[in-house]
Amino acid sequence: MAGASLAVLASMAGGGPPPLDGIANLTGAGSFSRKLLTSYTGAYYDDVVGTVVTLFGQIPGRSMQALNPGSTPTISTAGPYNRPCALCNGAQGLRSAGNLFGDPDWLVSNIISQDNGYIVCSVIVDALSLDSADSWSNHPVLADRGNNNMGVFLKKGPLARFYTFAGGDVHADVPFSLGIPCVFAWRHVGGLVQGRINGGPWTVQTAGTSDVINTFLEFFKLSSGGGQGTTGKIFEWASCSTPPSDSVQDALEANFLKWAGKVLKVVYDDFAVADGTLLRGHRTPTGQDWQATGPGYLMAEIQDNHYVSADNTYAYLPYNSQPIFRIEGEFSWLPVEGSALDRVDTTVCLIGDAAPSIDGVLQTMTHMELRADGWSFKTRVAGGLFIGVESGVHNLATDGTEHPIAIEFYPGFAKLFLPDGSIQDVESAAIGTTIKPVGAVWQITTPEVPGAPSFQKRWKLPAISIAA
Numbered sequence: 001m002a003g004a005s006l007a008v009l010a011s012m013a014g015g016g017p018p019p020l021d022g023i024a025n026l027t028g029a030g031s032f033s034r035k036l037l038t039s040y041t042g043a044y045y046d047d048v049v050g051t052v053v054t055l056f057g058q059i060p061g062r063s064m065q066a067l068n069p070g071s072t073p074t075i076s077t078a079g080p081y082n083r084p085c086a087l088c089n090g091a092q093g094l095r096s097a098g099n100l101f102g103d104p105d106w107l108v109s110n111i112i113s114q115d116n117g118y119i120v121c122s123v124i125v126d127a128l129s130l131d132s133a134d135s136w137s138n139h140p141v142l143a144d145r146g147n148n149n150m151g152v153f154l155k156k157g158p159l160a161r162f163y164t165f166a167g168g169d170v171h172a173d174v175p176f177s178l179g180i181p182c183v184f185a186w187r188h189v190g191g192l193v194q195g196r197i198n199g200g201p202w203t204v205q206t207a208g209t210s211d212v213i214n215t216f217l218e219f220f221k222l223s224s225g226g227g228q229g230t231t232g233k234i235f236e237w238a239s240c241s242t243p244p245s246d247s248v249q250d251a252l253e254a255n256f257l258k259w260a261g262k263v264l265k266v267v268y269d270d271f272a273v274a275d276g277t278l279l280r281g282h283r284t285p286t287g288q289d290w291q292a293t294g295p296g297y298l299m300a301e302i303q304d305n306h307y308v309s310a311d312n313t314y315a316y317l318p319y320n321s322q323p324i325f326r327i328e329g330e331f332s333w334l335p336v337e338g339s340a341l342d343r344v345d346t347t348v349c350l351i352g353d354a355a356p357s358i359d360g361v362l363q364t365m366t367h368m369e370l371r372a373d374g375w376s377f378k379t380r381v382a383g384g385l386f387i388g389v390e391s392g393v394h395n396l397a398t399d400g401t402e403h404p405i406a407i408e409f410y411p412g413f414a415k416l417f418l419p420d421g422s423i424q425d426v427e428s429a430a431i432g433t434t435i436k437p438v439g440a441v442w443q444i445t446t447p448e449v450p451g452a453p454s455f456q457k458r459w460k461l462p463a464i465s466i467a468a
């Protein structure tokens with residue numbers, strides 16, 4: 001991407017000039033995939049064997065580097081448009097610093113002041129485990145190292161905490177979605193710390209003047225202080241010493257989101273209905289009626305905000321307006337009292353299906369089988385043979401622990417967000433050509449010993465997303 005022309009980059013972004021042109025008070029900027037300023041003529045980043053050495057500053061003197069040689073992010077791609085990004089595993093991140101080409105080190109106080117400033121970044125967050133009352137003890141998106149006096153931190157919910165320390169922990173919480181591109185905007189102006197995501201409403205807390213912020217700016221992992229690092233991807237960022245006008249902020253954040261790839265969750269269900277509600281015919285909060293087939297479809301019901309069934313059930317939701325980008329859900333197993341608790345008896349499946357209705361389901365699809373001890377990914381076209389693409393092993397708890405799984409579809413491959421927290425690309429020429437999923441199936445399989453299951457198999461929070 002570093003060699004792409006401005007015209008190509010502009011067309012990929014939907015037209016128009018680079019997004020920072022004409023914005024006053026710019027103090028920092030960087031992108032792994034495009035020019036943010038017409039005046040910038042350099043490379044976007046420098047890497048060694050696929051790991052990030054430097055994210056070059058498109059404002060002079062504002063480059064960022066890996067935290068240290070042992071915590072170097074990997075160059076990857078992500079989002080519905082497969083944009084270049086820094087992939088961080090929870091122990092990796094970027095910090096404000098000089099680079100091999102002579103830029104000086106720089107601090108948060110070089111880009112914002114203690115009572116005035118604006119920072120925006122586009123990222124994907126893949127997983128969270130922390131839930132601390134102290135803002136700075138959660139997962140960082142961006143923050144000042146060591147002092148922990150400003151920043152954006154993430155906690156279970158998932159919630160983004162837009163924070164500053166002004167004699168105490170002053171913060172504003174905003175919910176967001178894991179696994180899809182998000183634009184986080186933090187600003188401090190007029191005695192208020194404010195935050196929002198994807199151009200939504202600003203959440204506001206009175207802050208006064210922040211404590212000293214004269215340390216490095218760091219993304220996704222703090223080399224001193226703070227909690228556990230963040231697992232996810234970093235696309236681009238920018239800062240202003242004084243927030244630009246509201247209309248400029250709106251346009252900039254919309255541009256960042258469009259470039260990373262705006263994703264809309266168009267189908268989902270929280271199963272927030274009475275226990276015993278039959279799944280078939282139940283209407284989702286987004287307006288789709290569940291369809292089901294298989295020997296157990298009349299037994300499929302909702303219990304404790306989960307879909308369960310005593311026998312093999314293919315639970316199907318359609319989205320026929322366009323091919324879908326992402327399918328997801330969380331599965332778990334509850335031990336059946338008195339059973340042998342055979343870990344072989346744990347199979348559930350997540351299927352991306354090209355059928356527009358239940359009548360043609362399971363003929364052209366991607367098929368992901370999930371067990372306590374491993375997984376496999378296959379494809380099938382027009383009712384033909386299942387073609388094995390990839391498989392793997394893991395060791396998942398069978399005590400009711402919820403295990404998230406998601407699949408994203410790209411031309412020629414799928415990106416698997418596996419329940420052990422790893423991410424894997426699997427290649428198949430059929431994906432995006434003969435297999436274009438427009439619906440999804442969350443399957444519960446027949447017990448290994450019919451009528452005598454080792455575990456109750458459960459699904460929750462099923463969802464379908466599209467690239468908007």
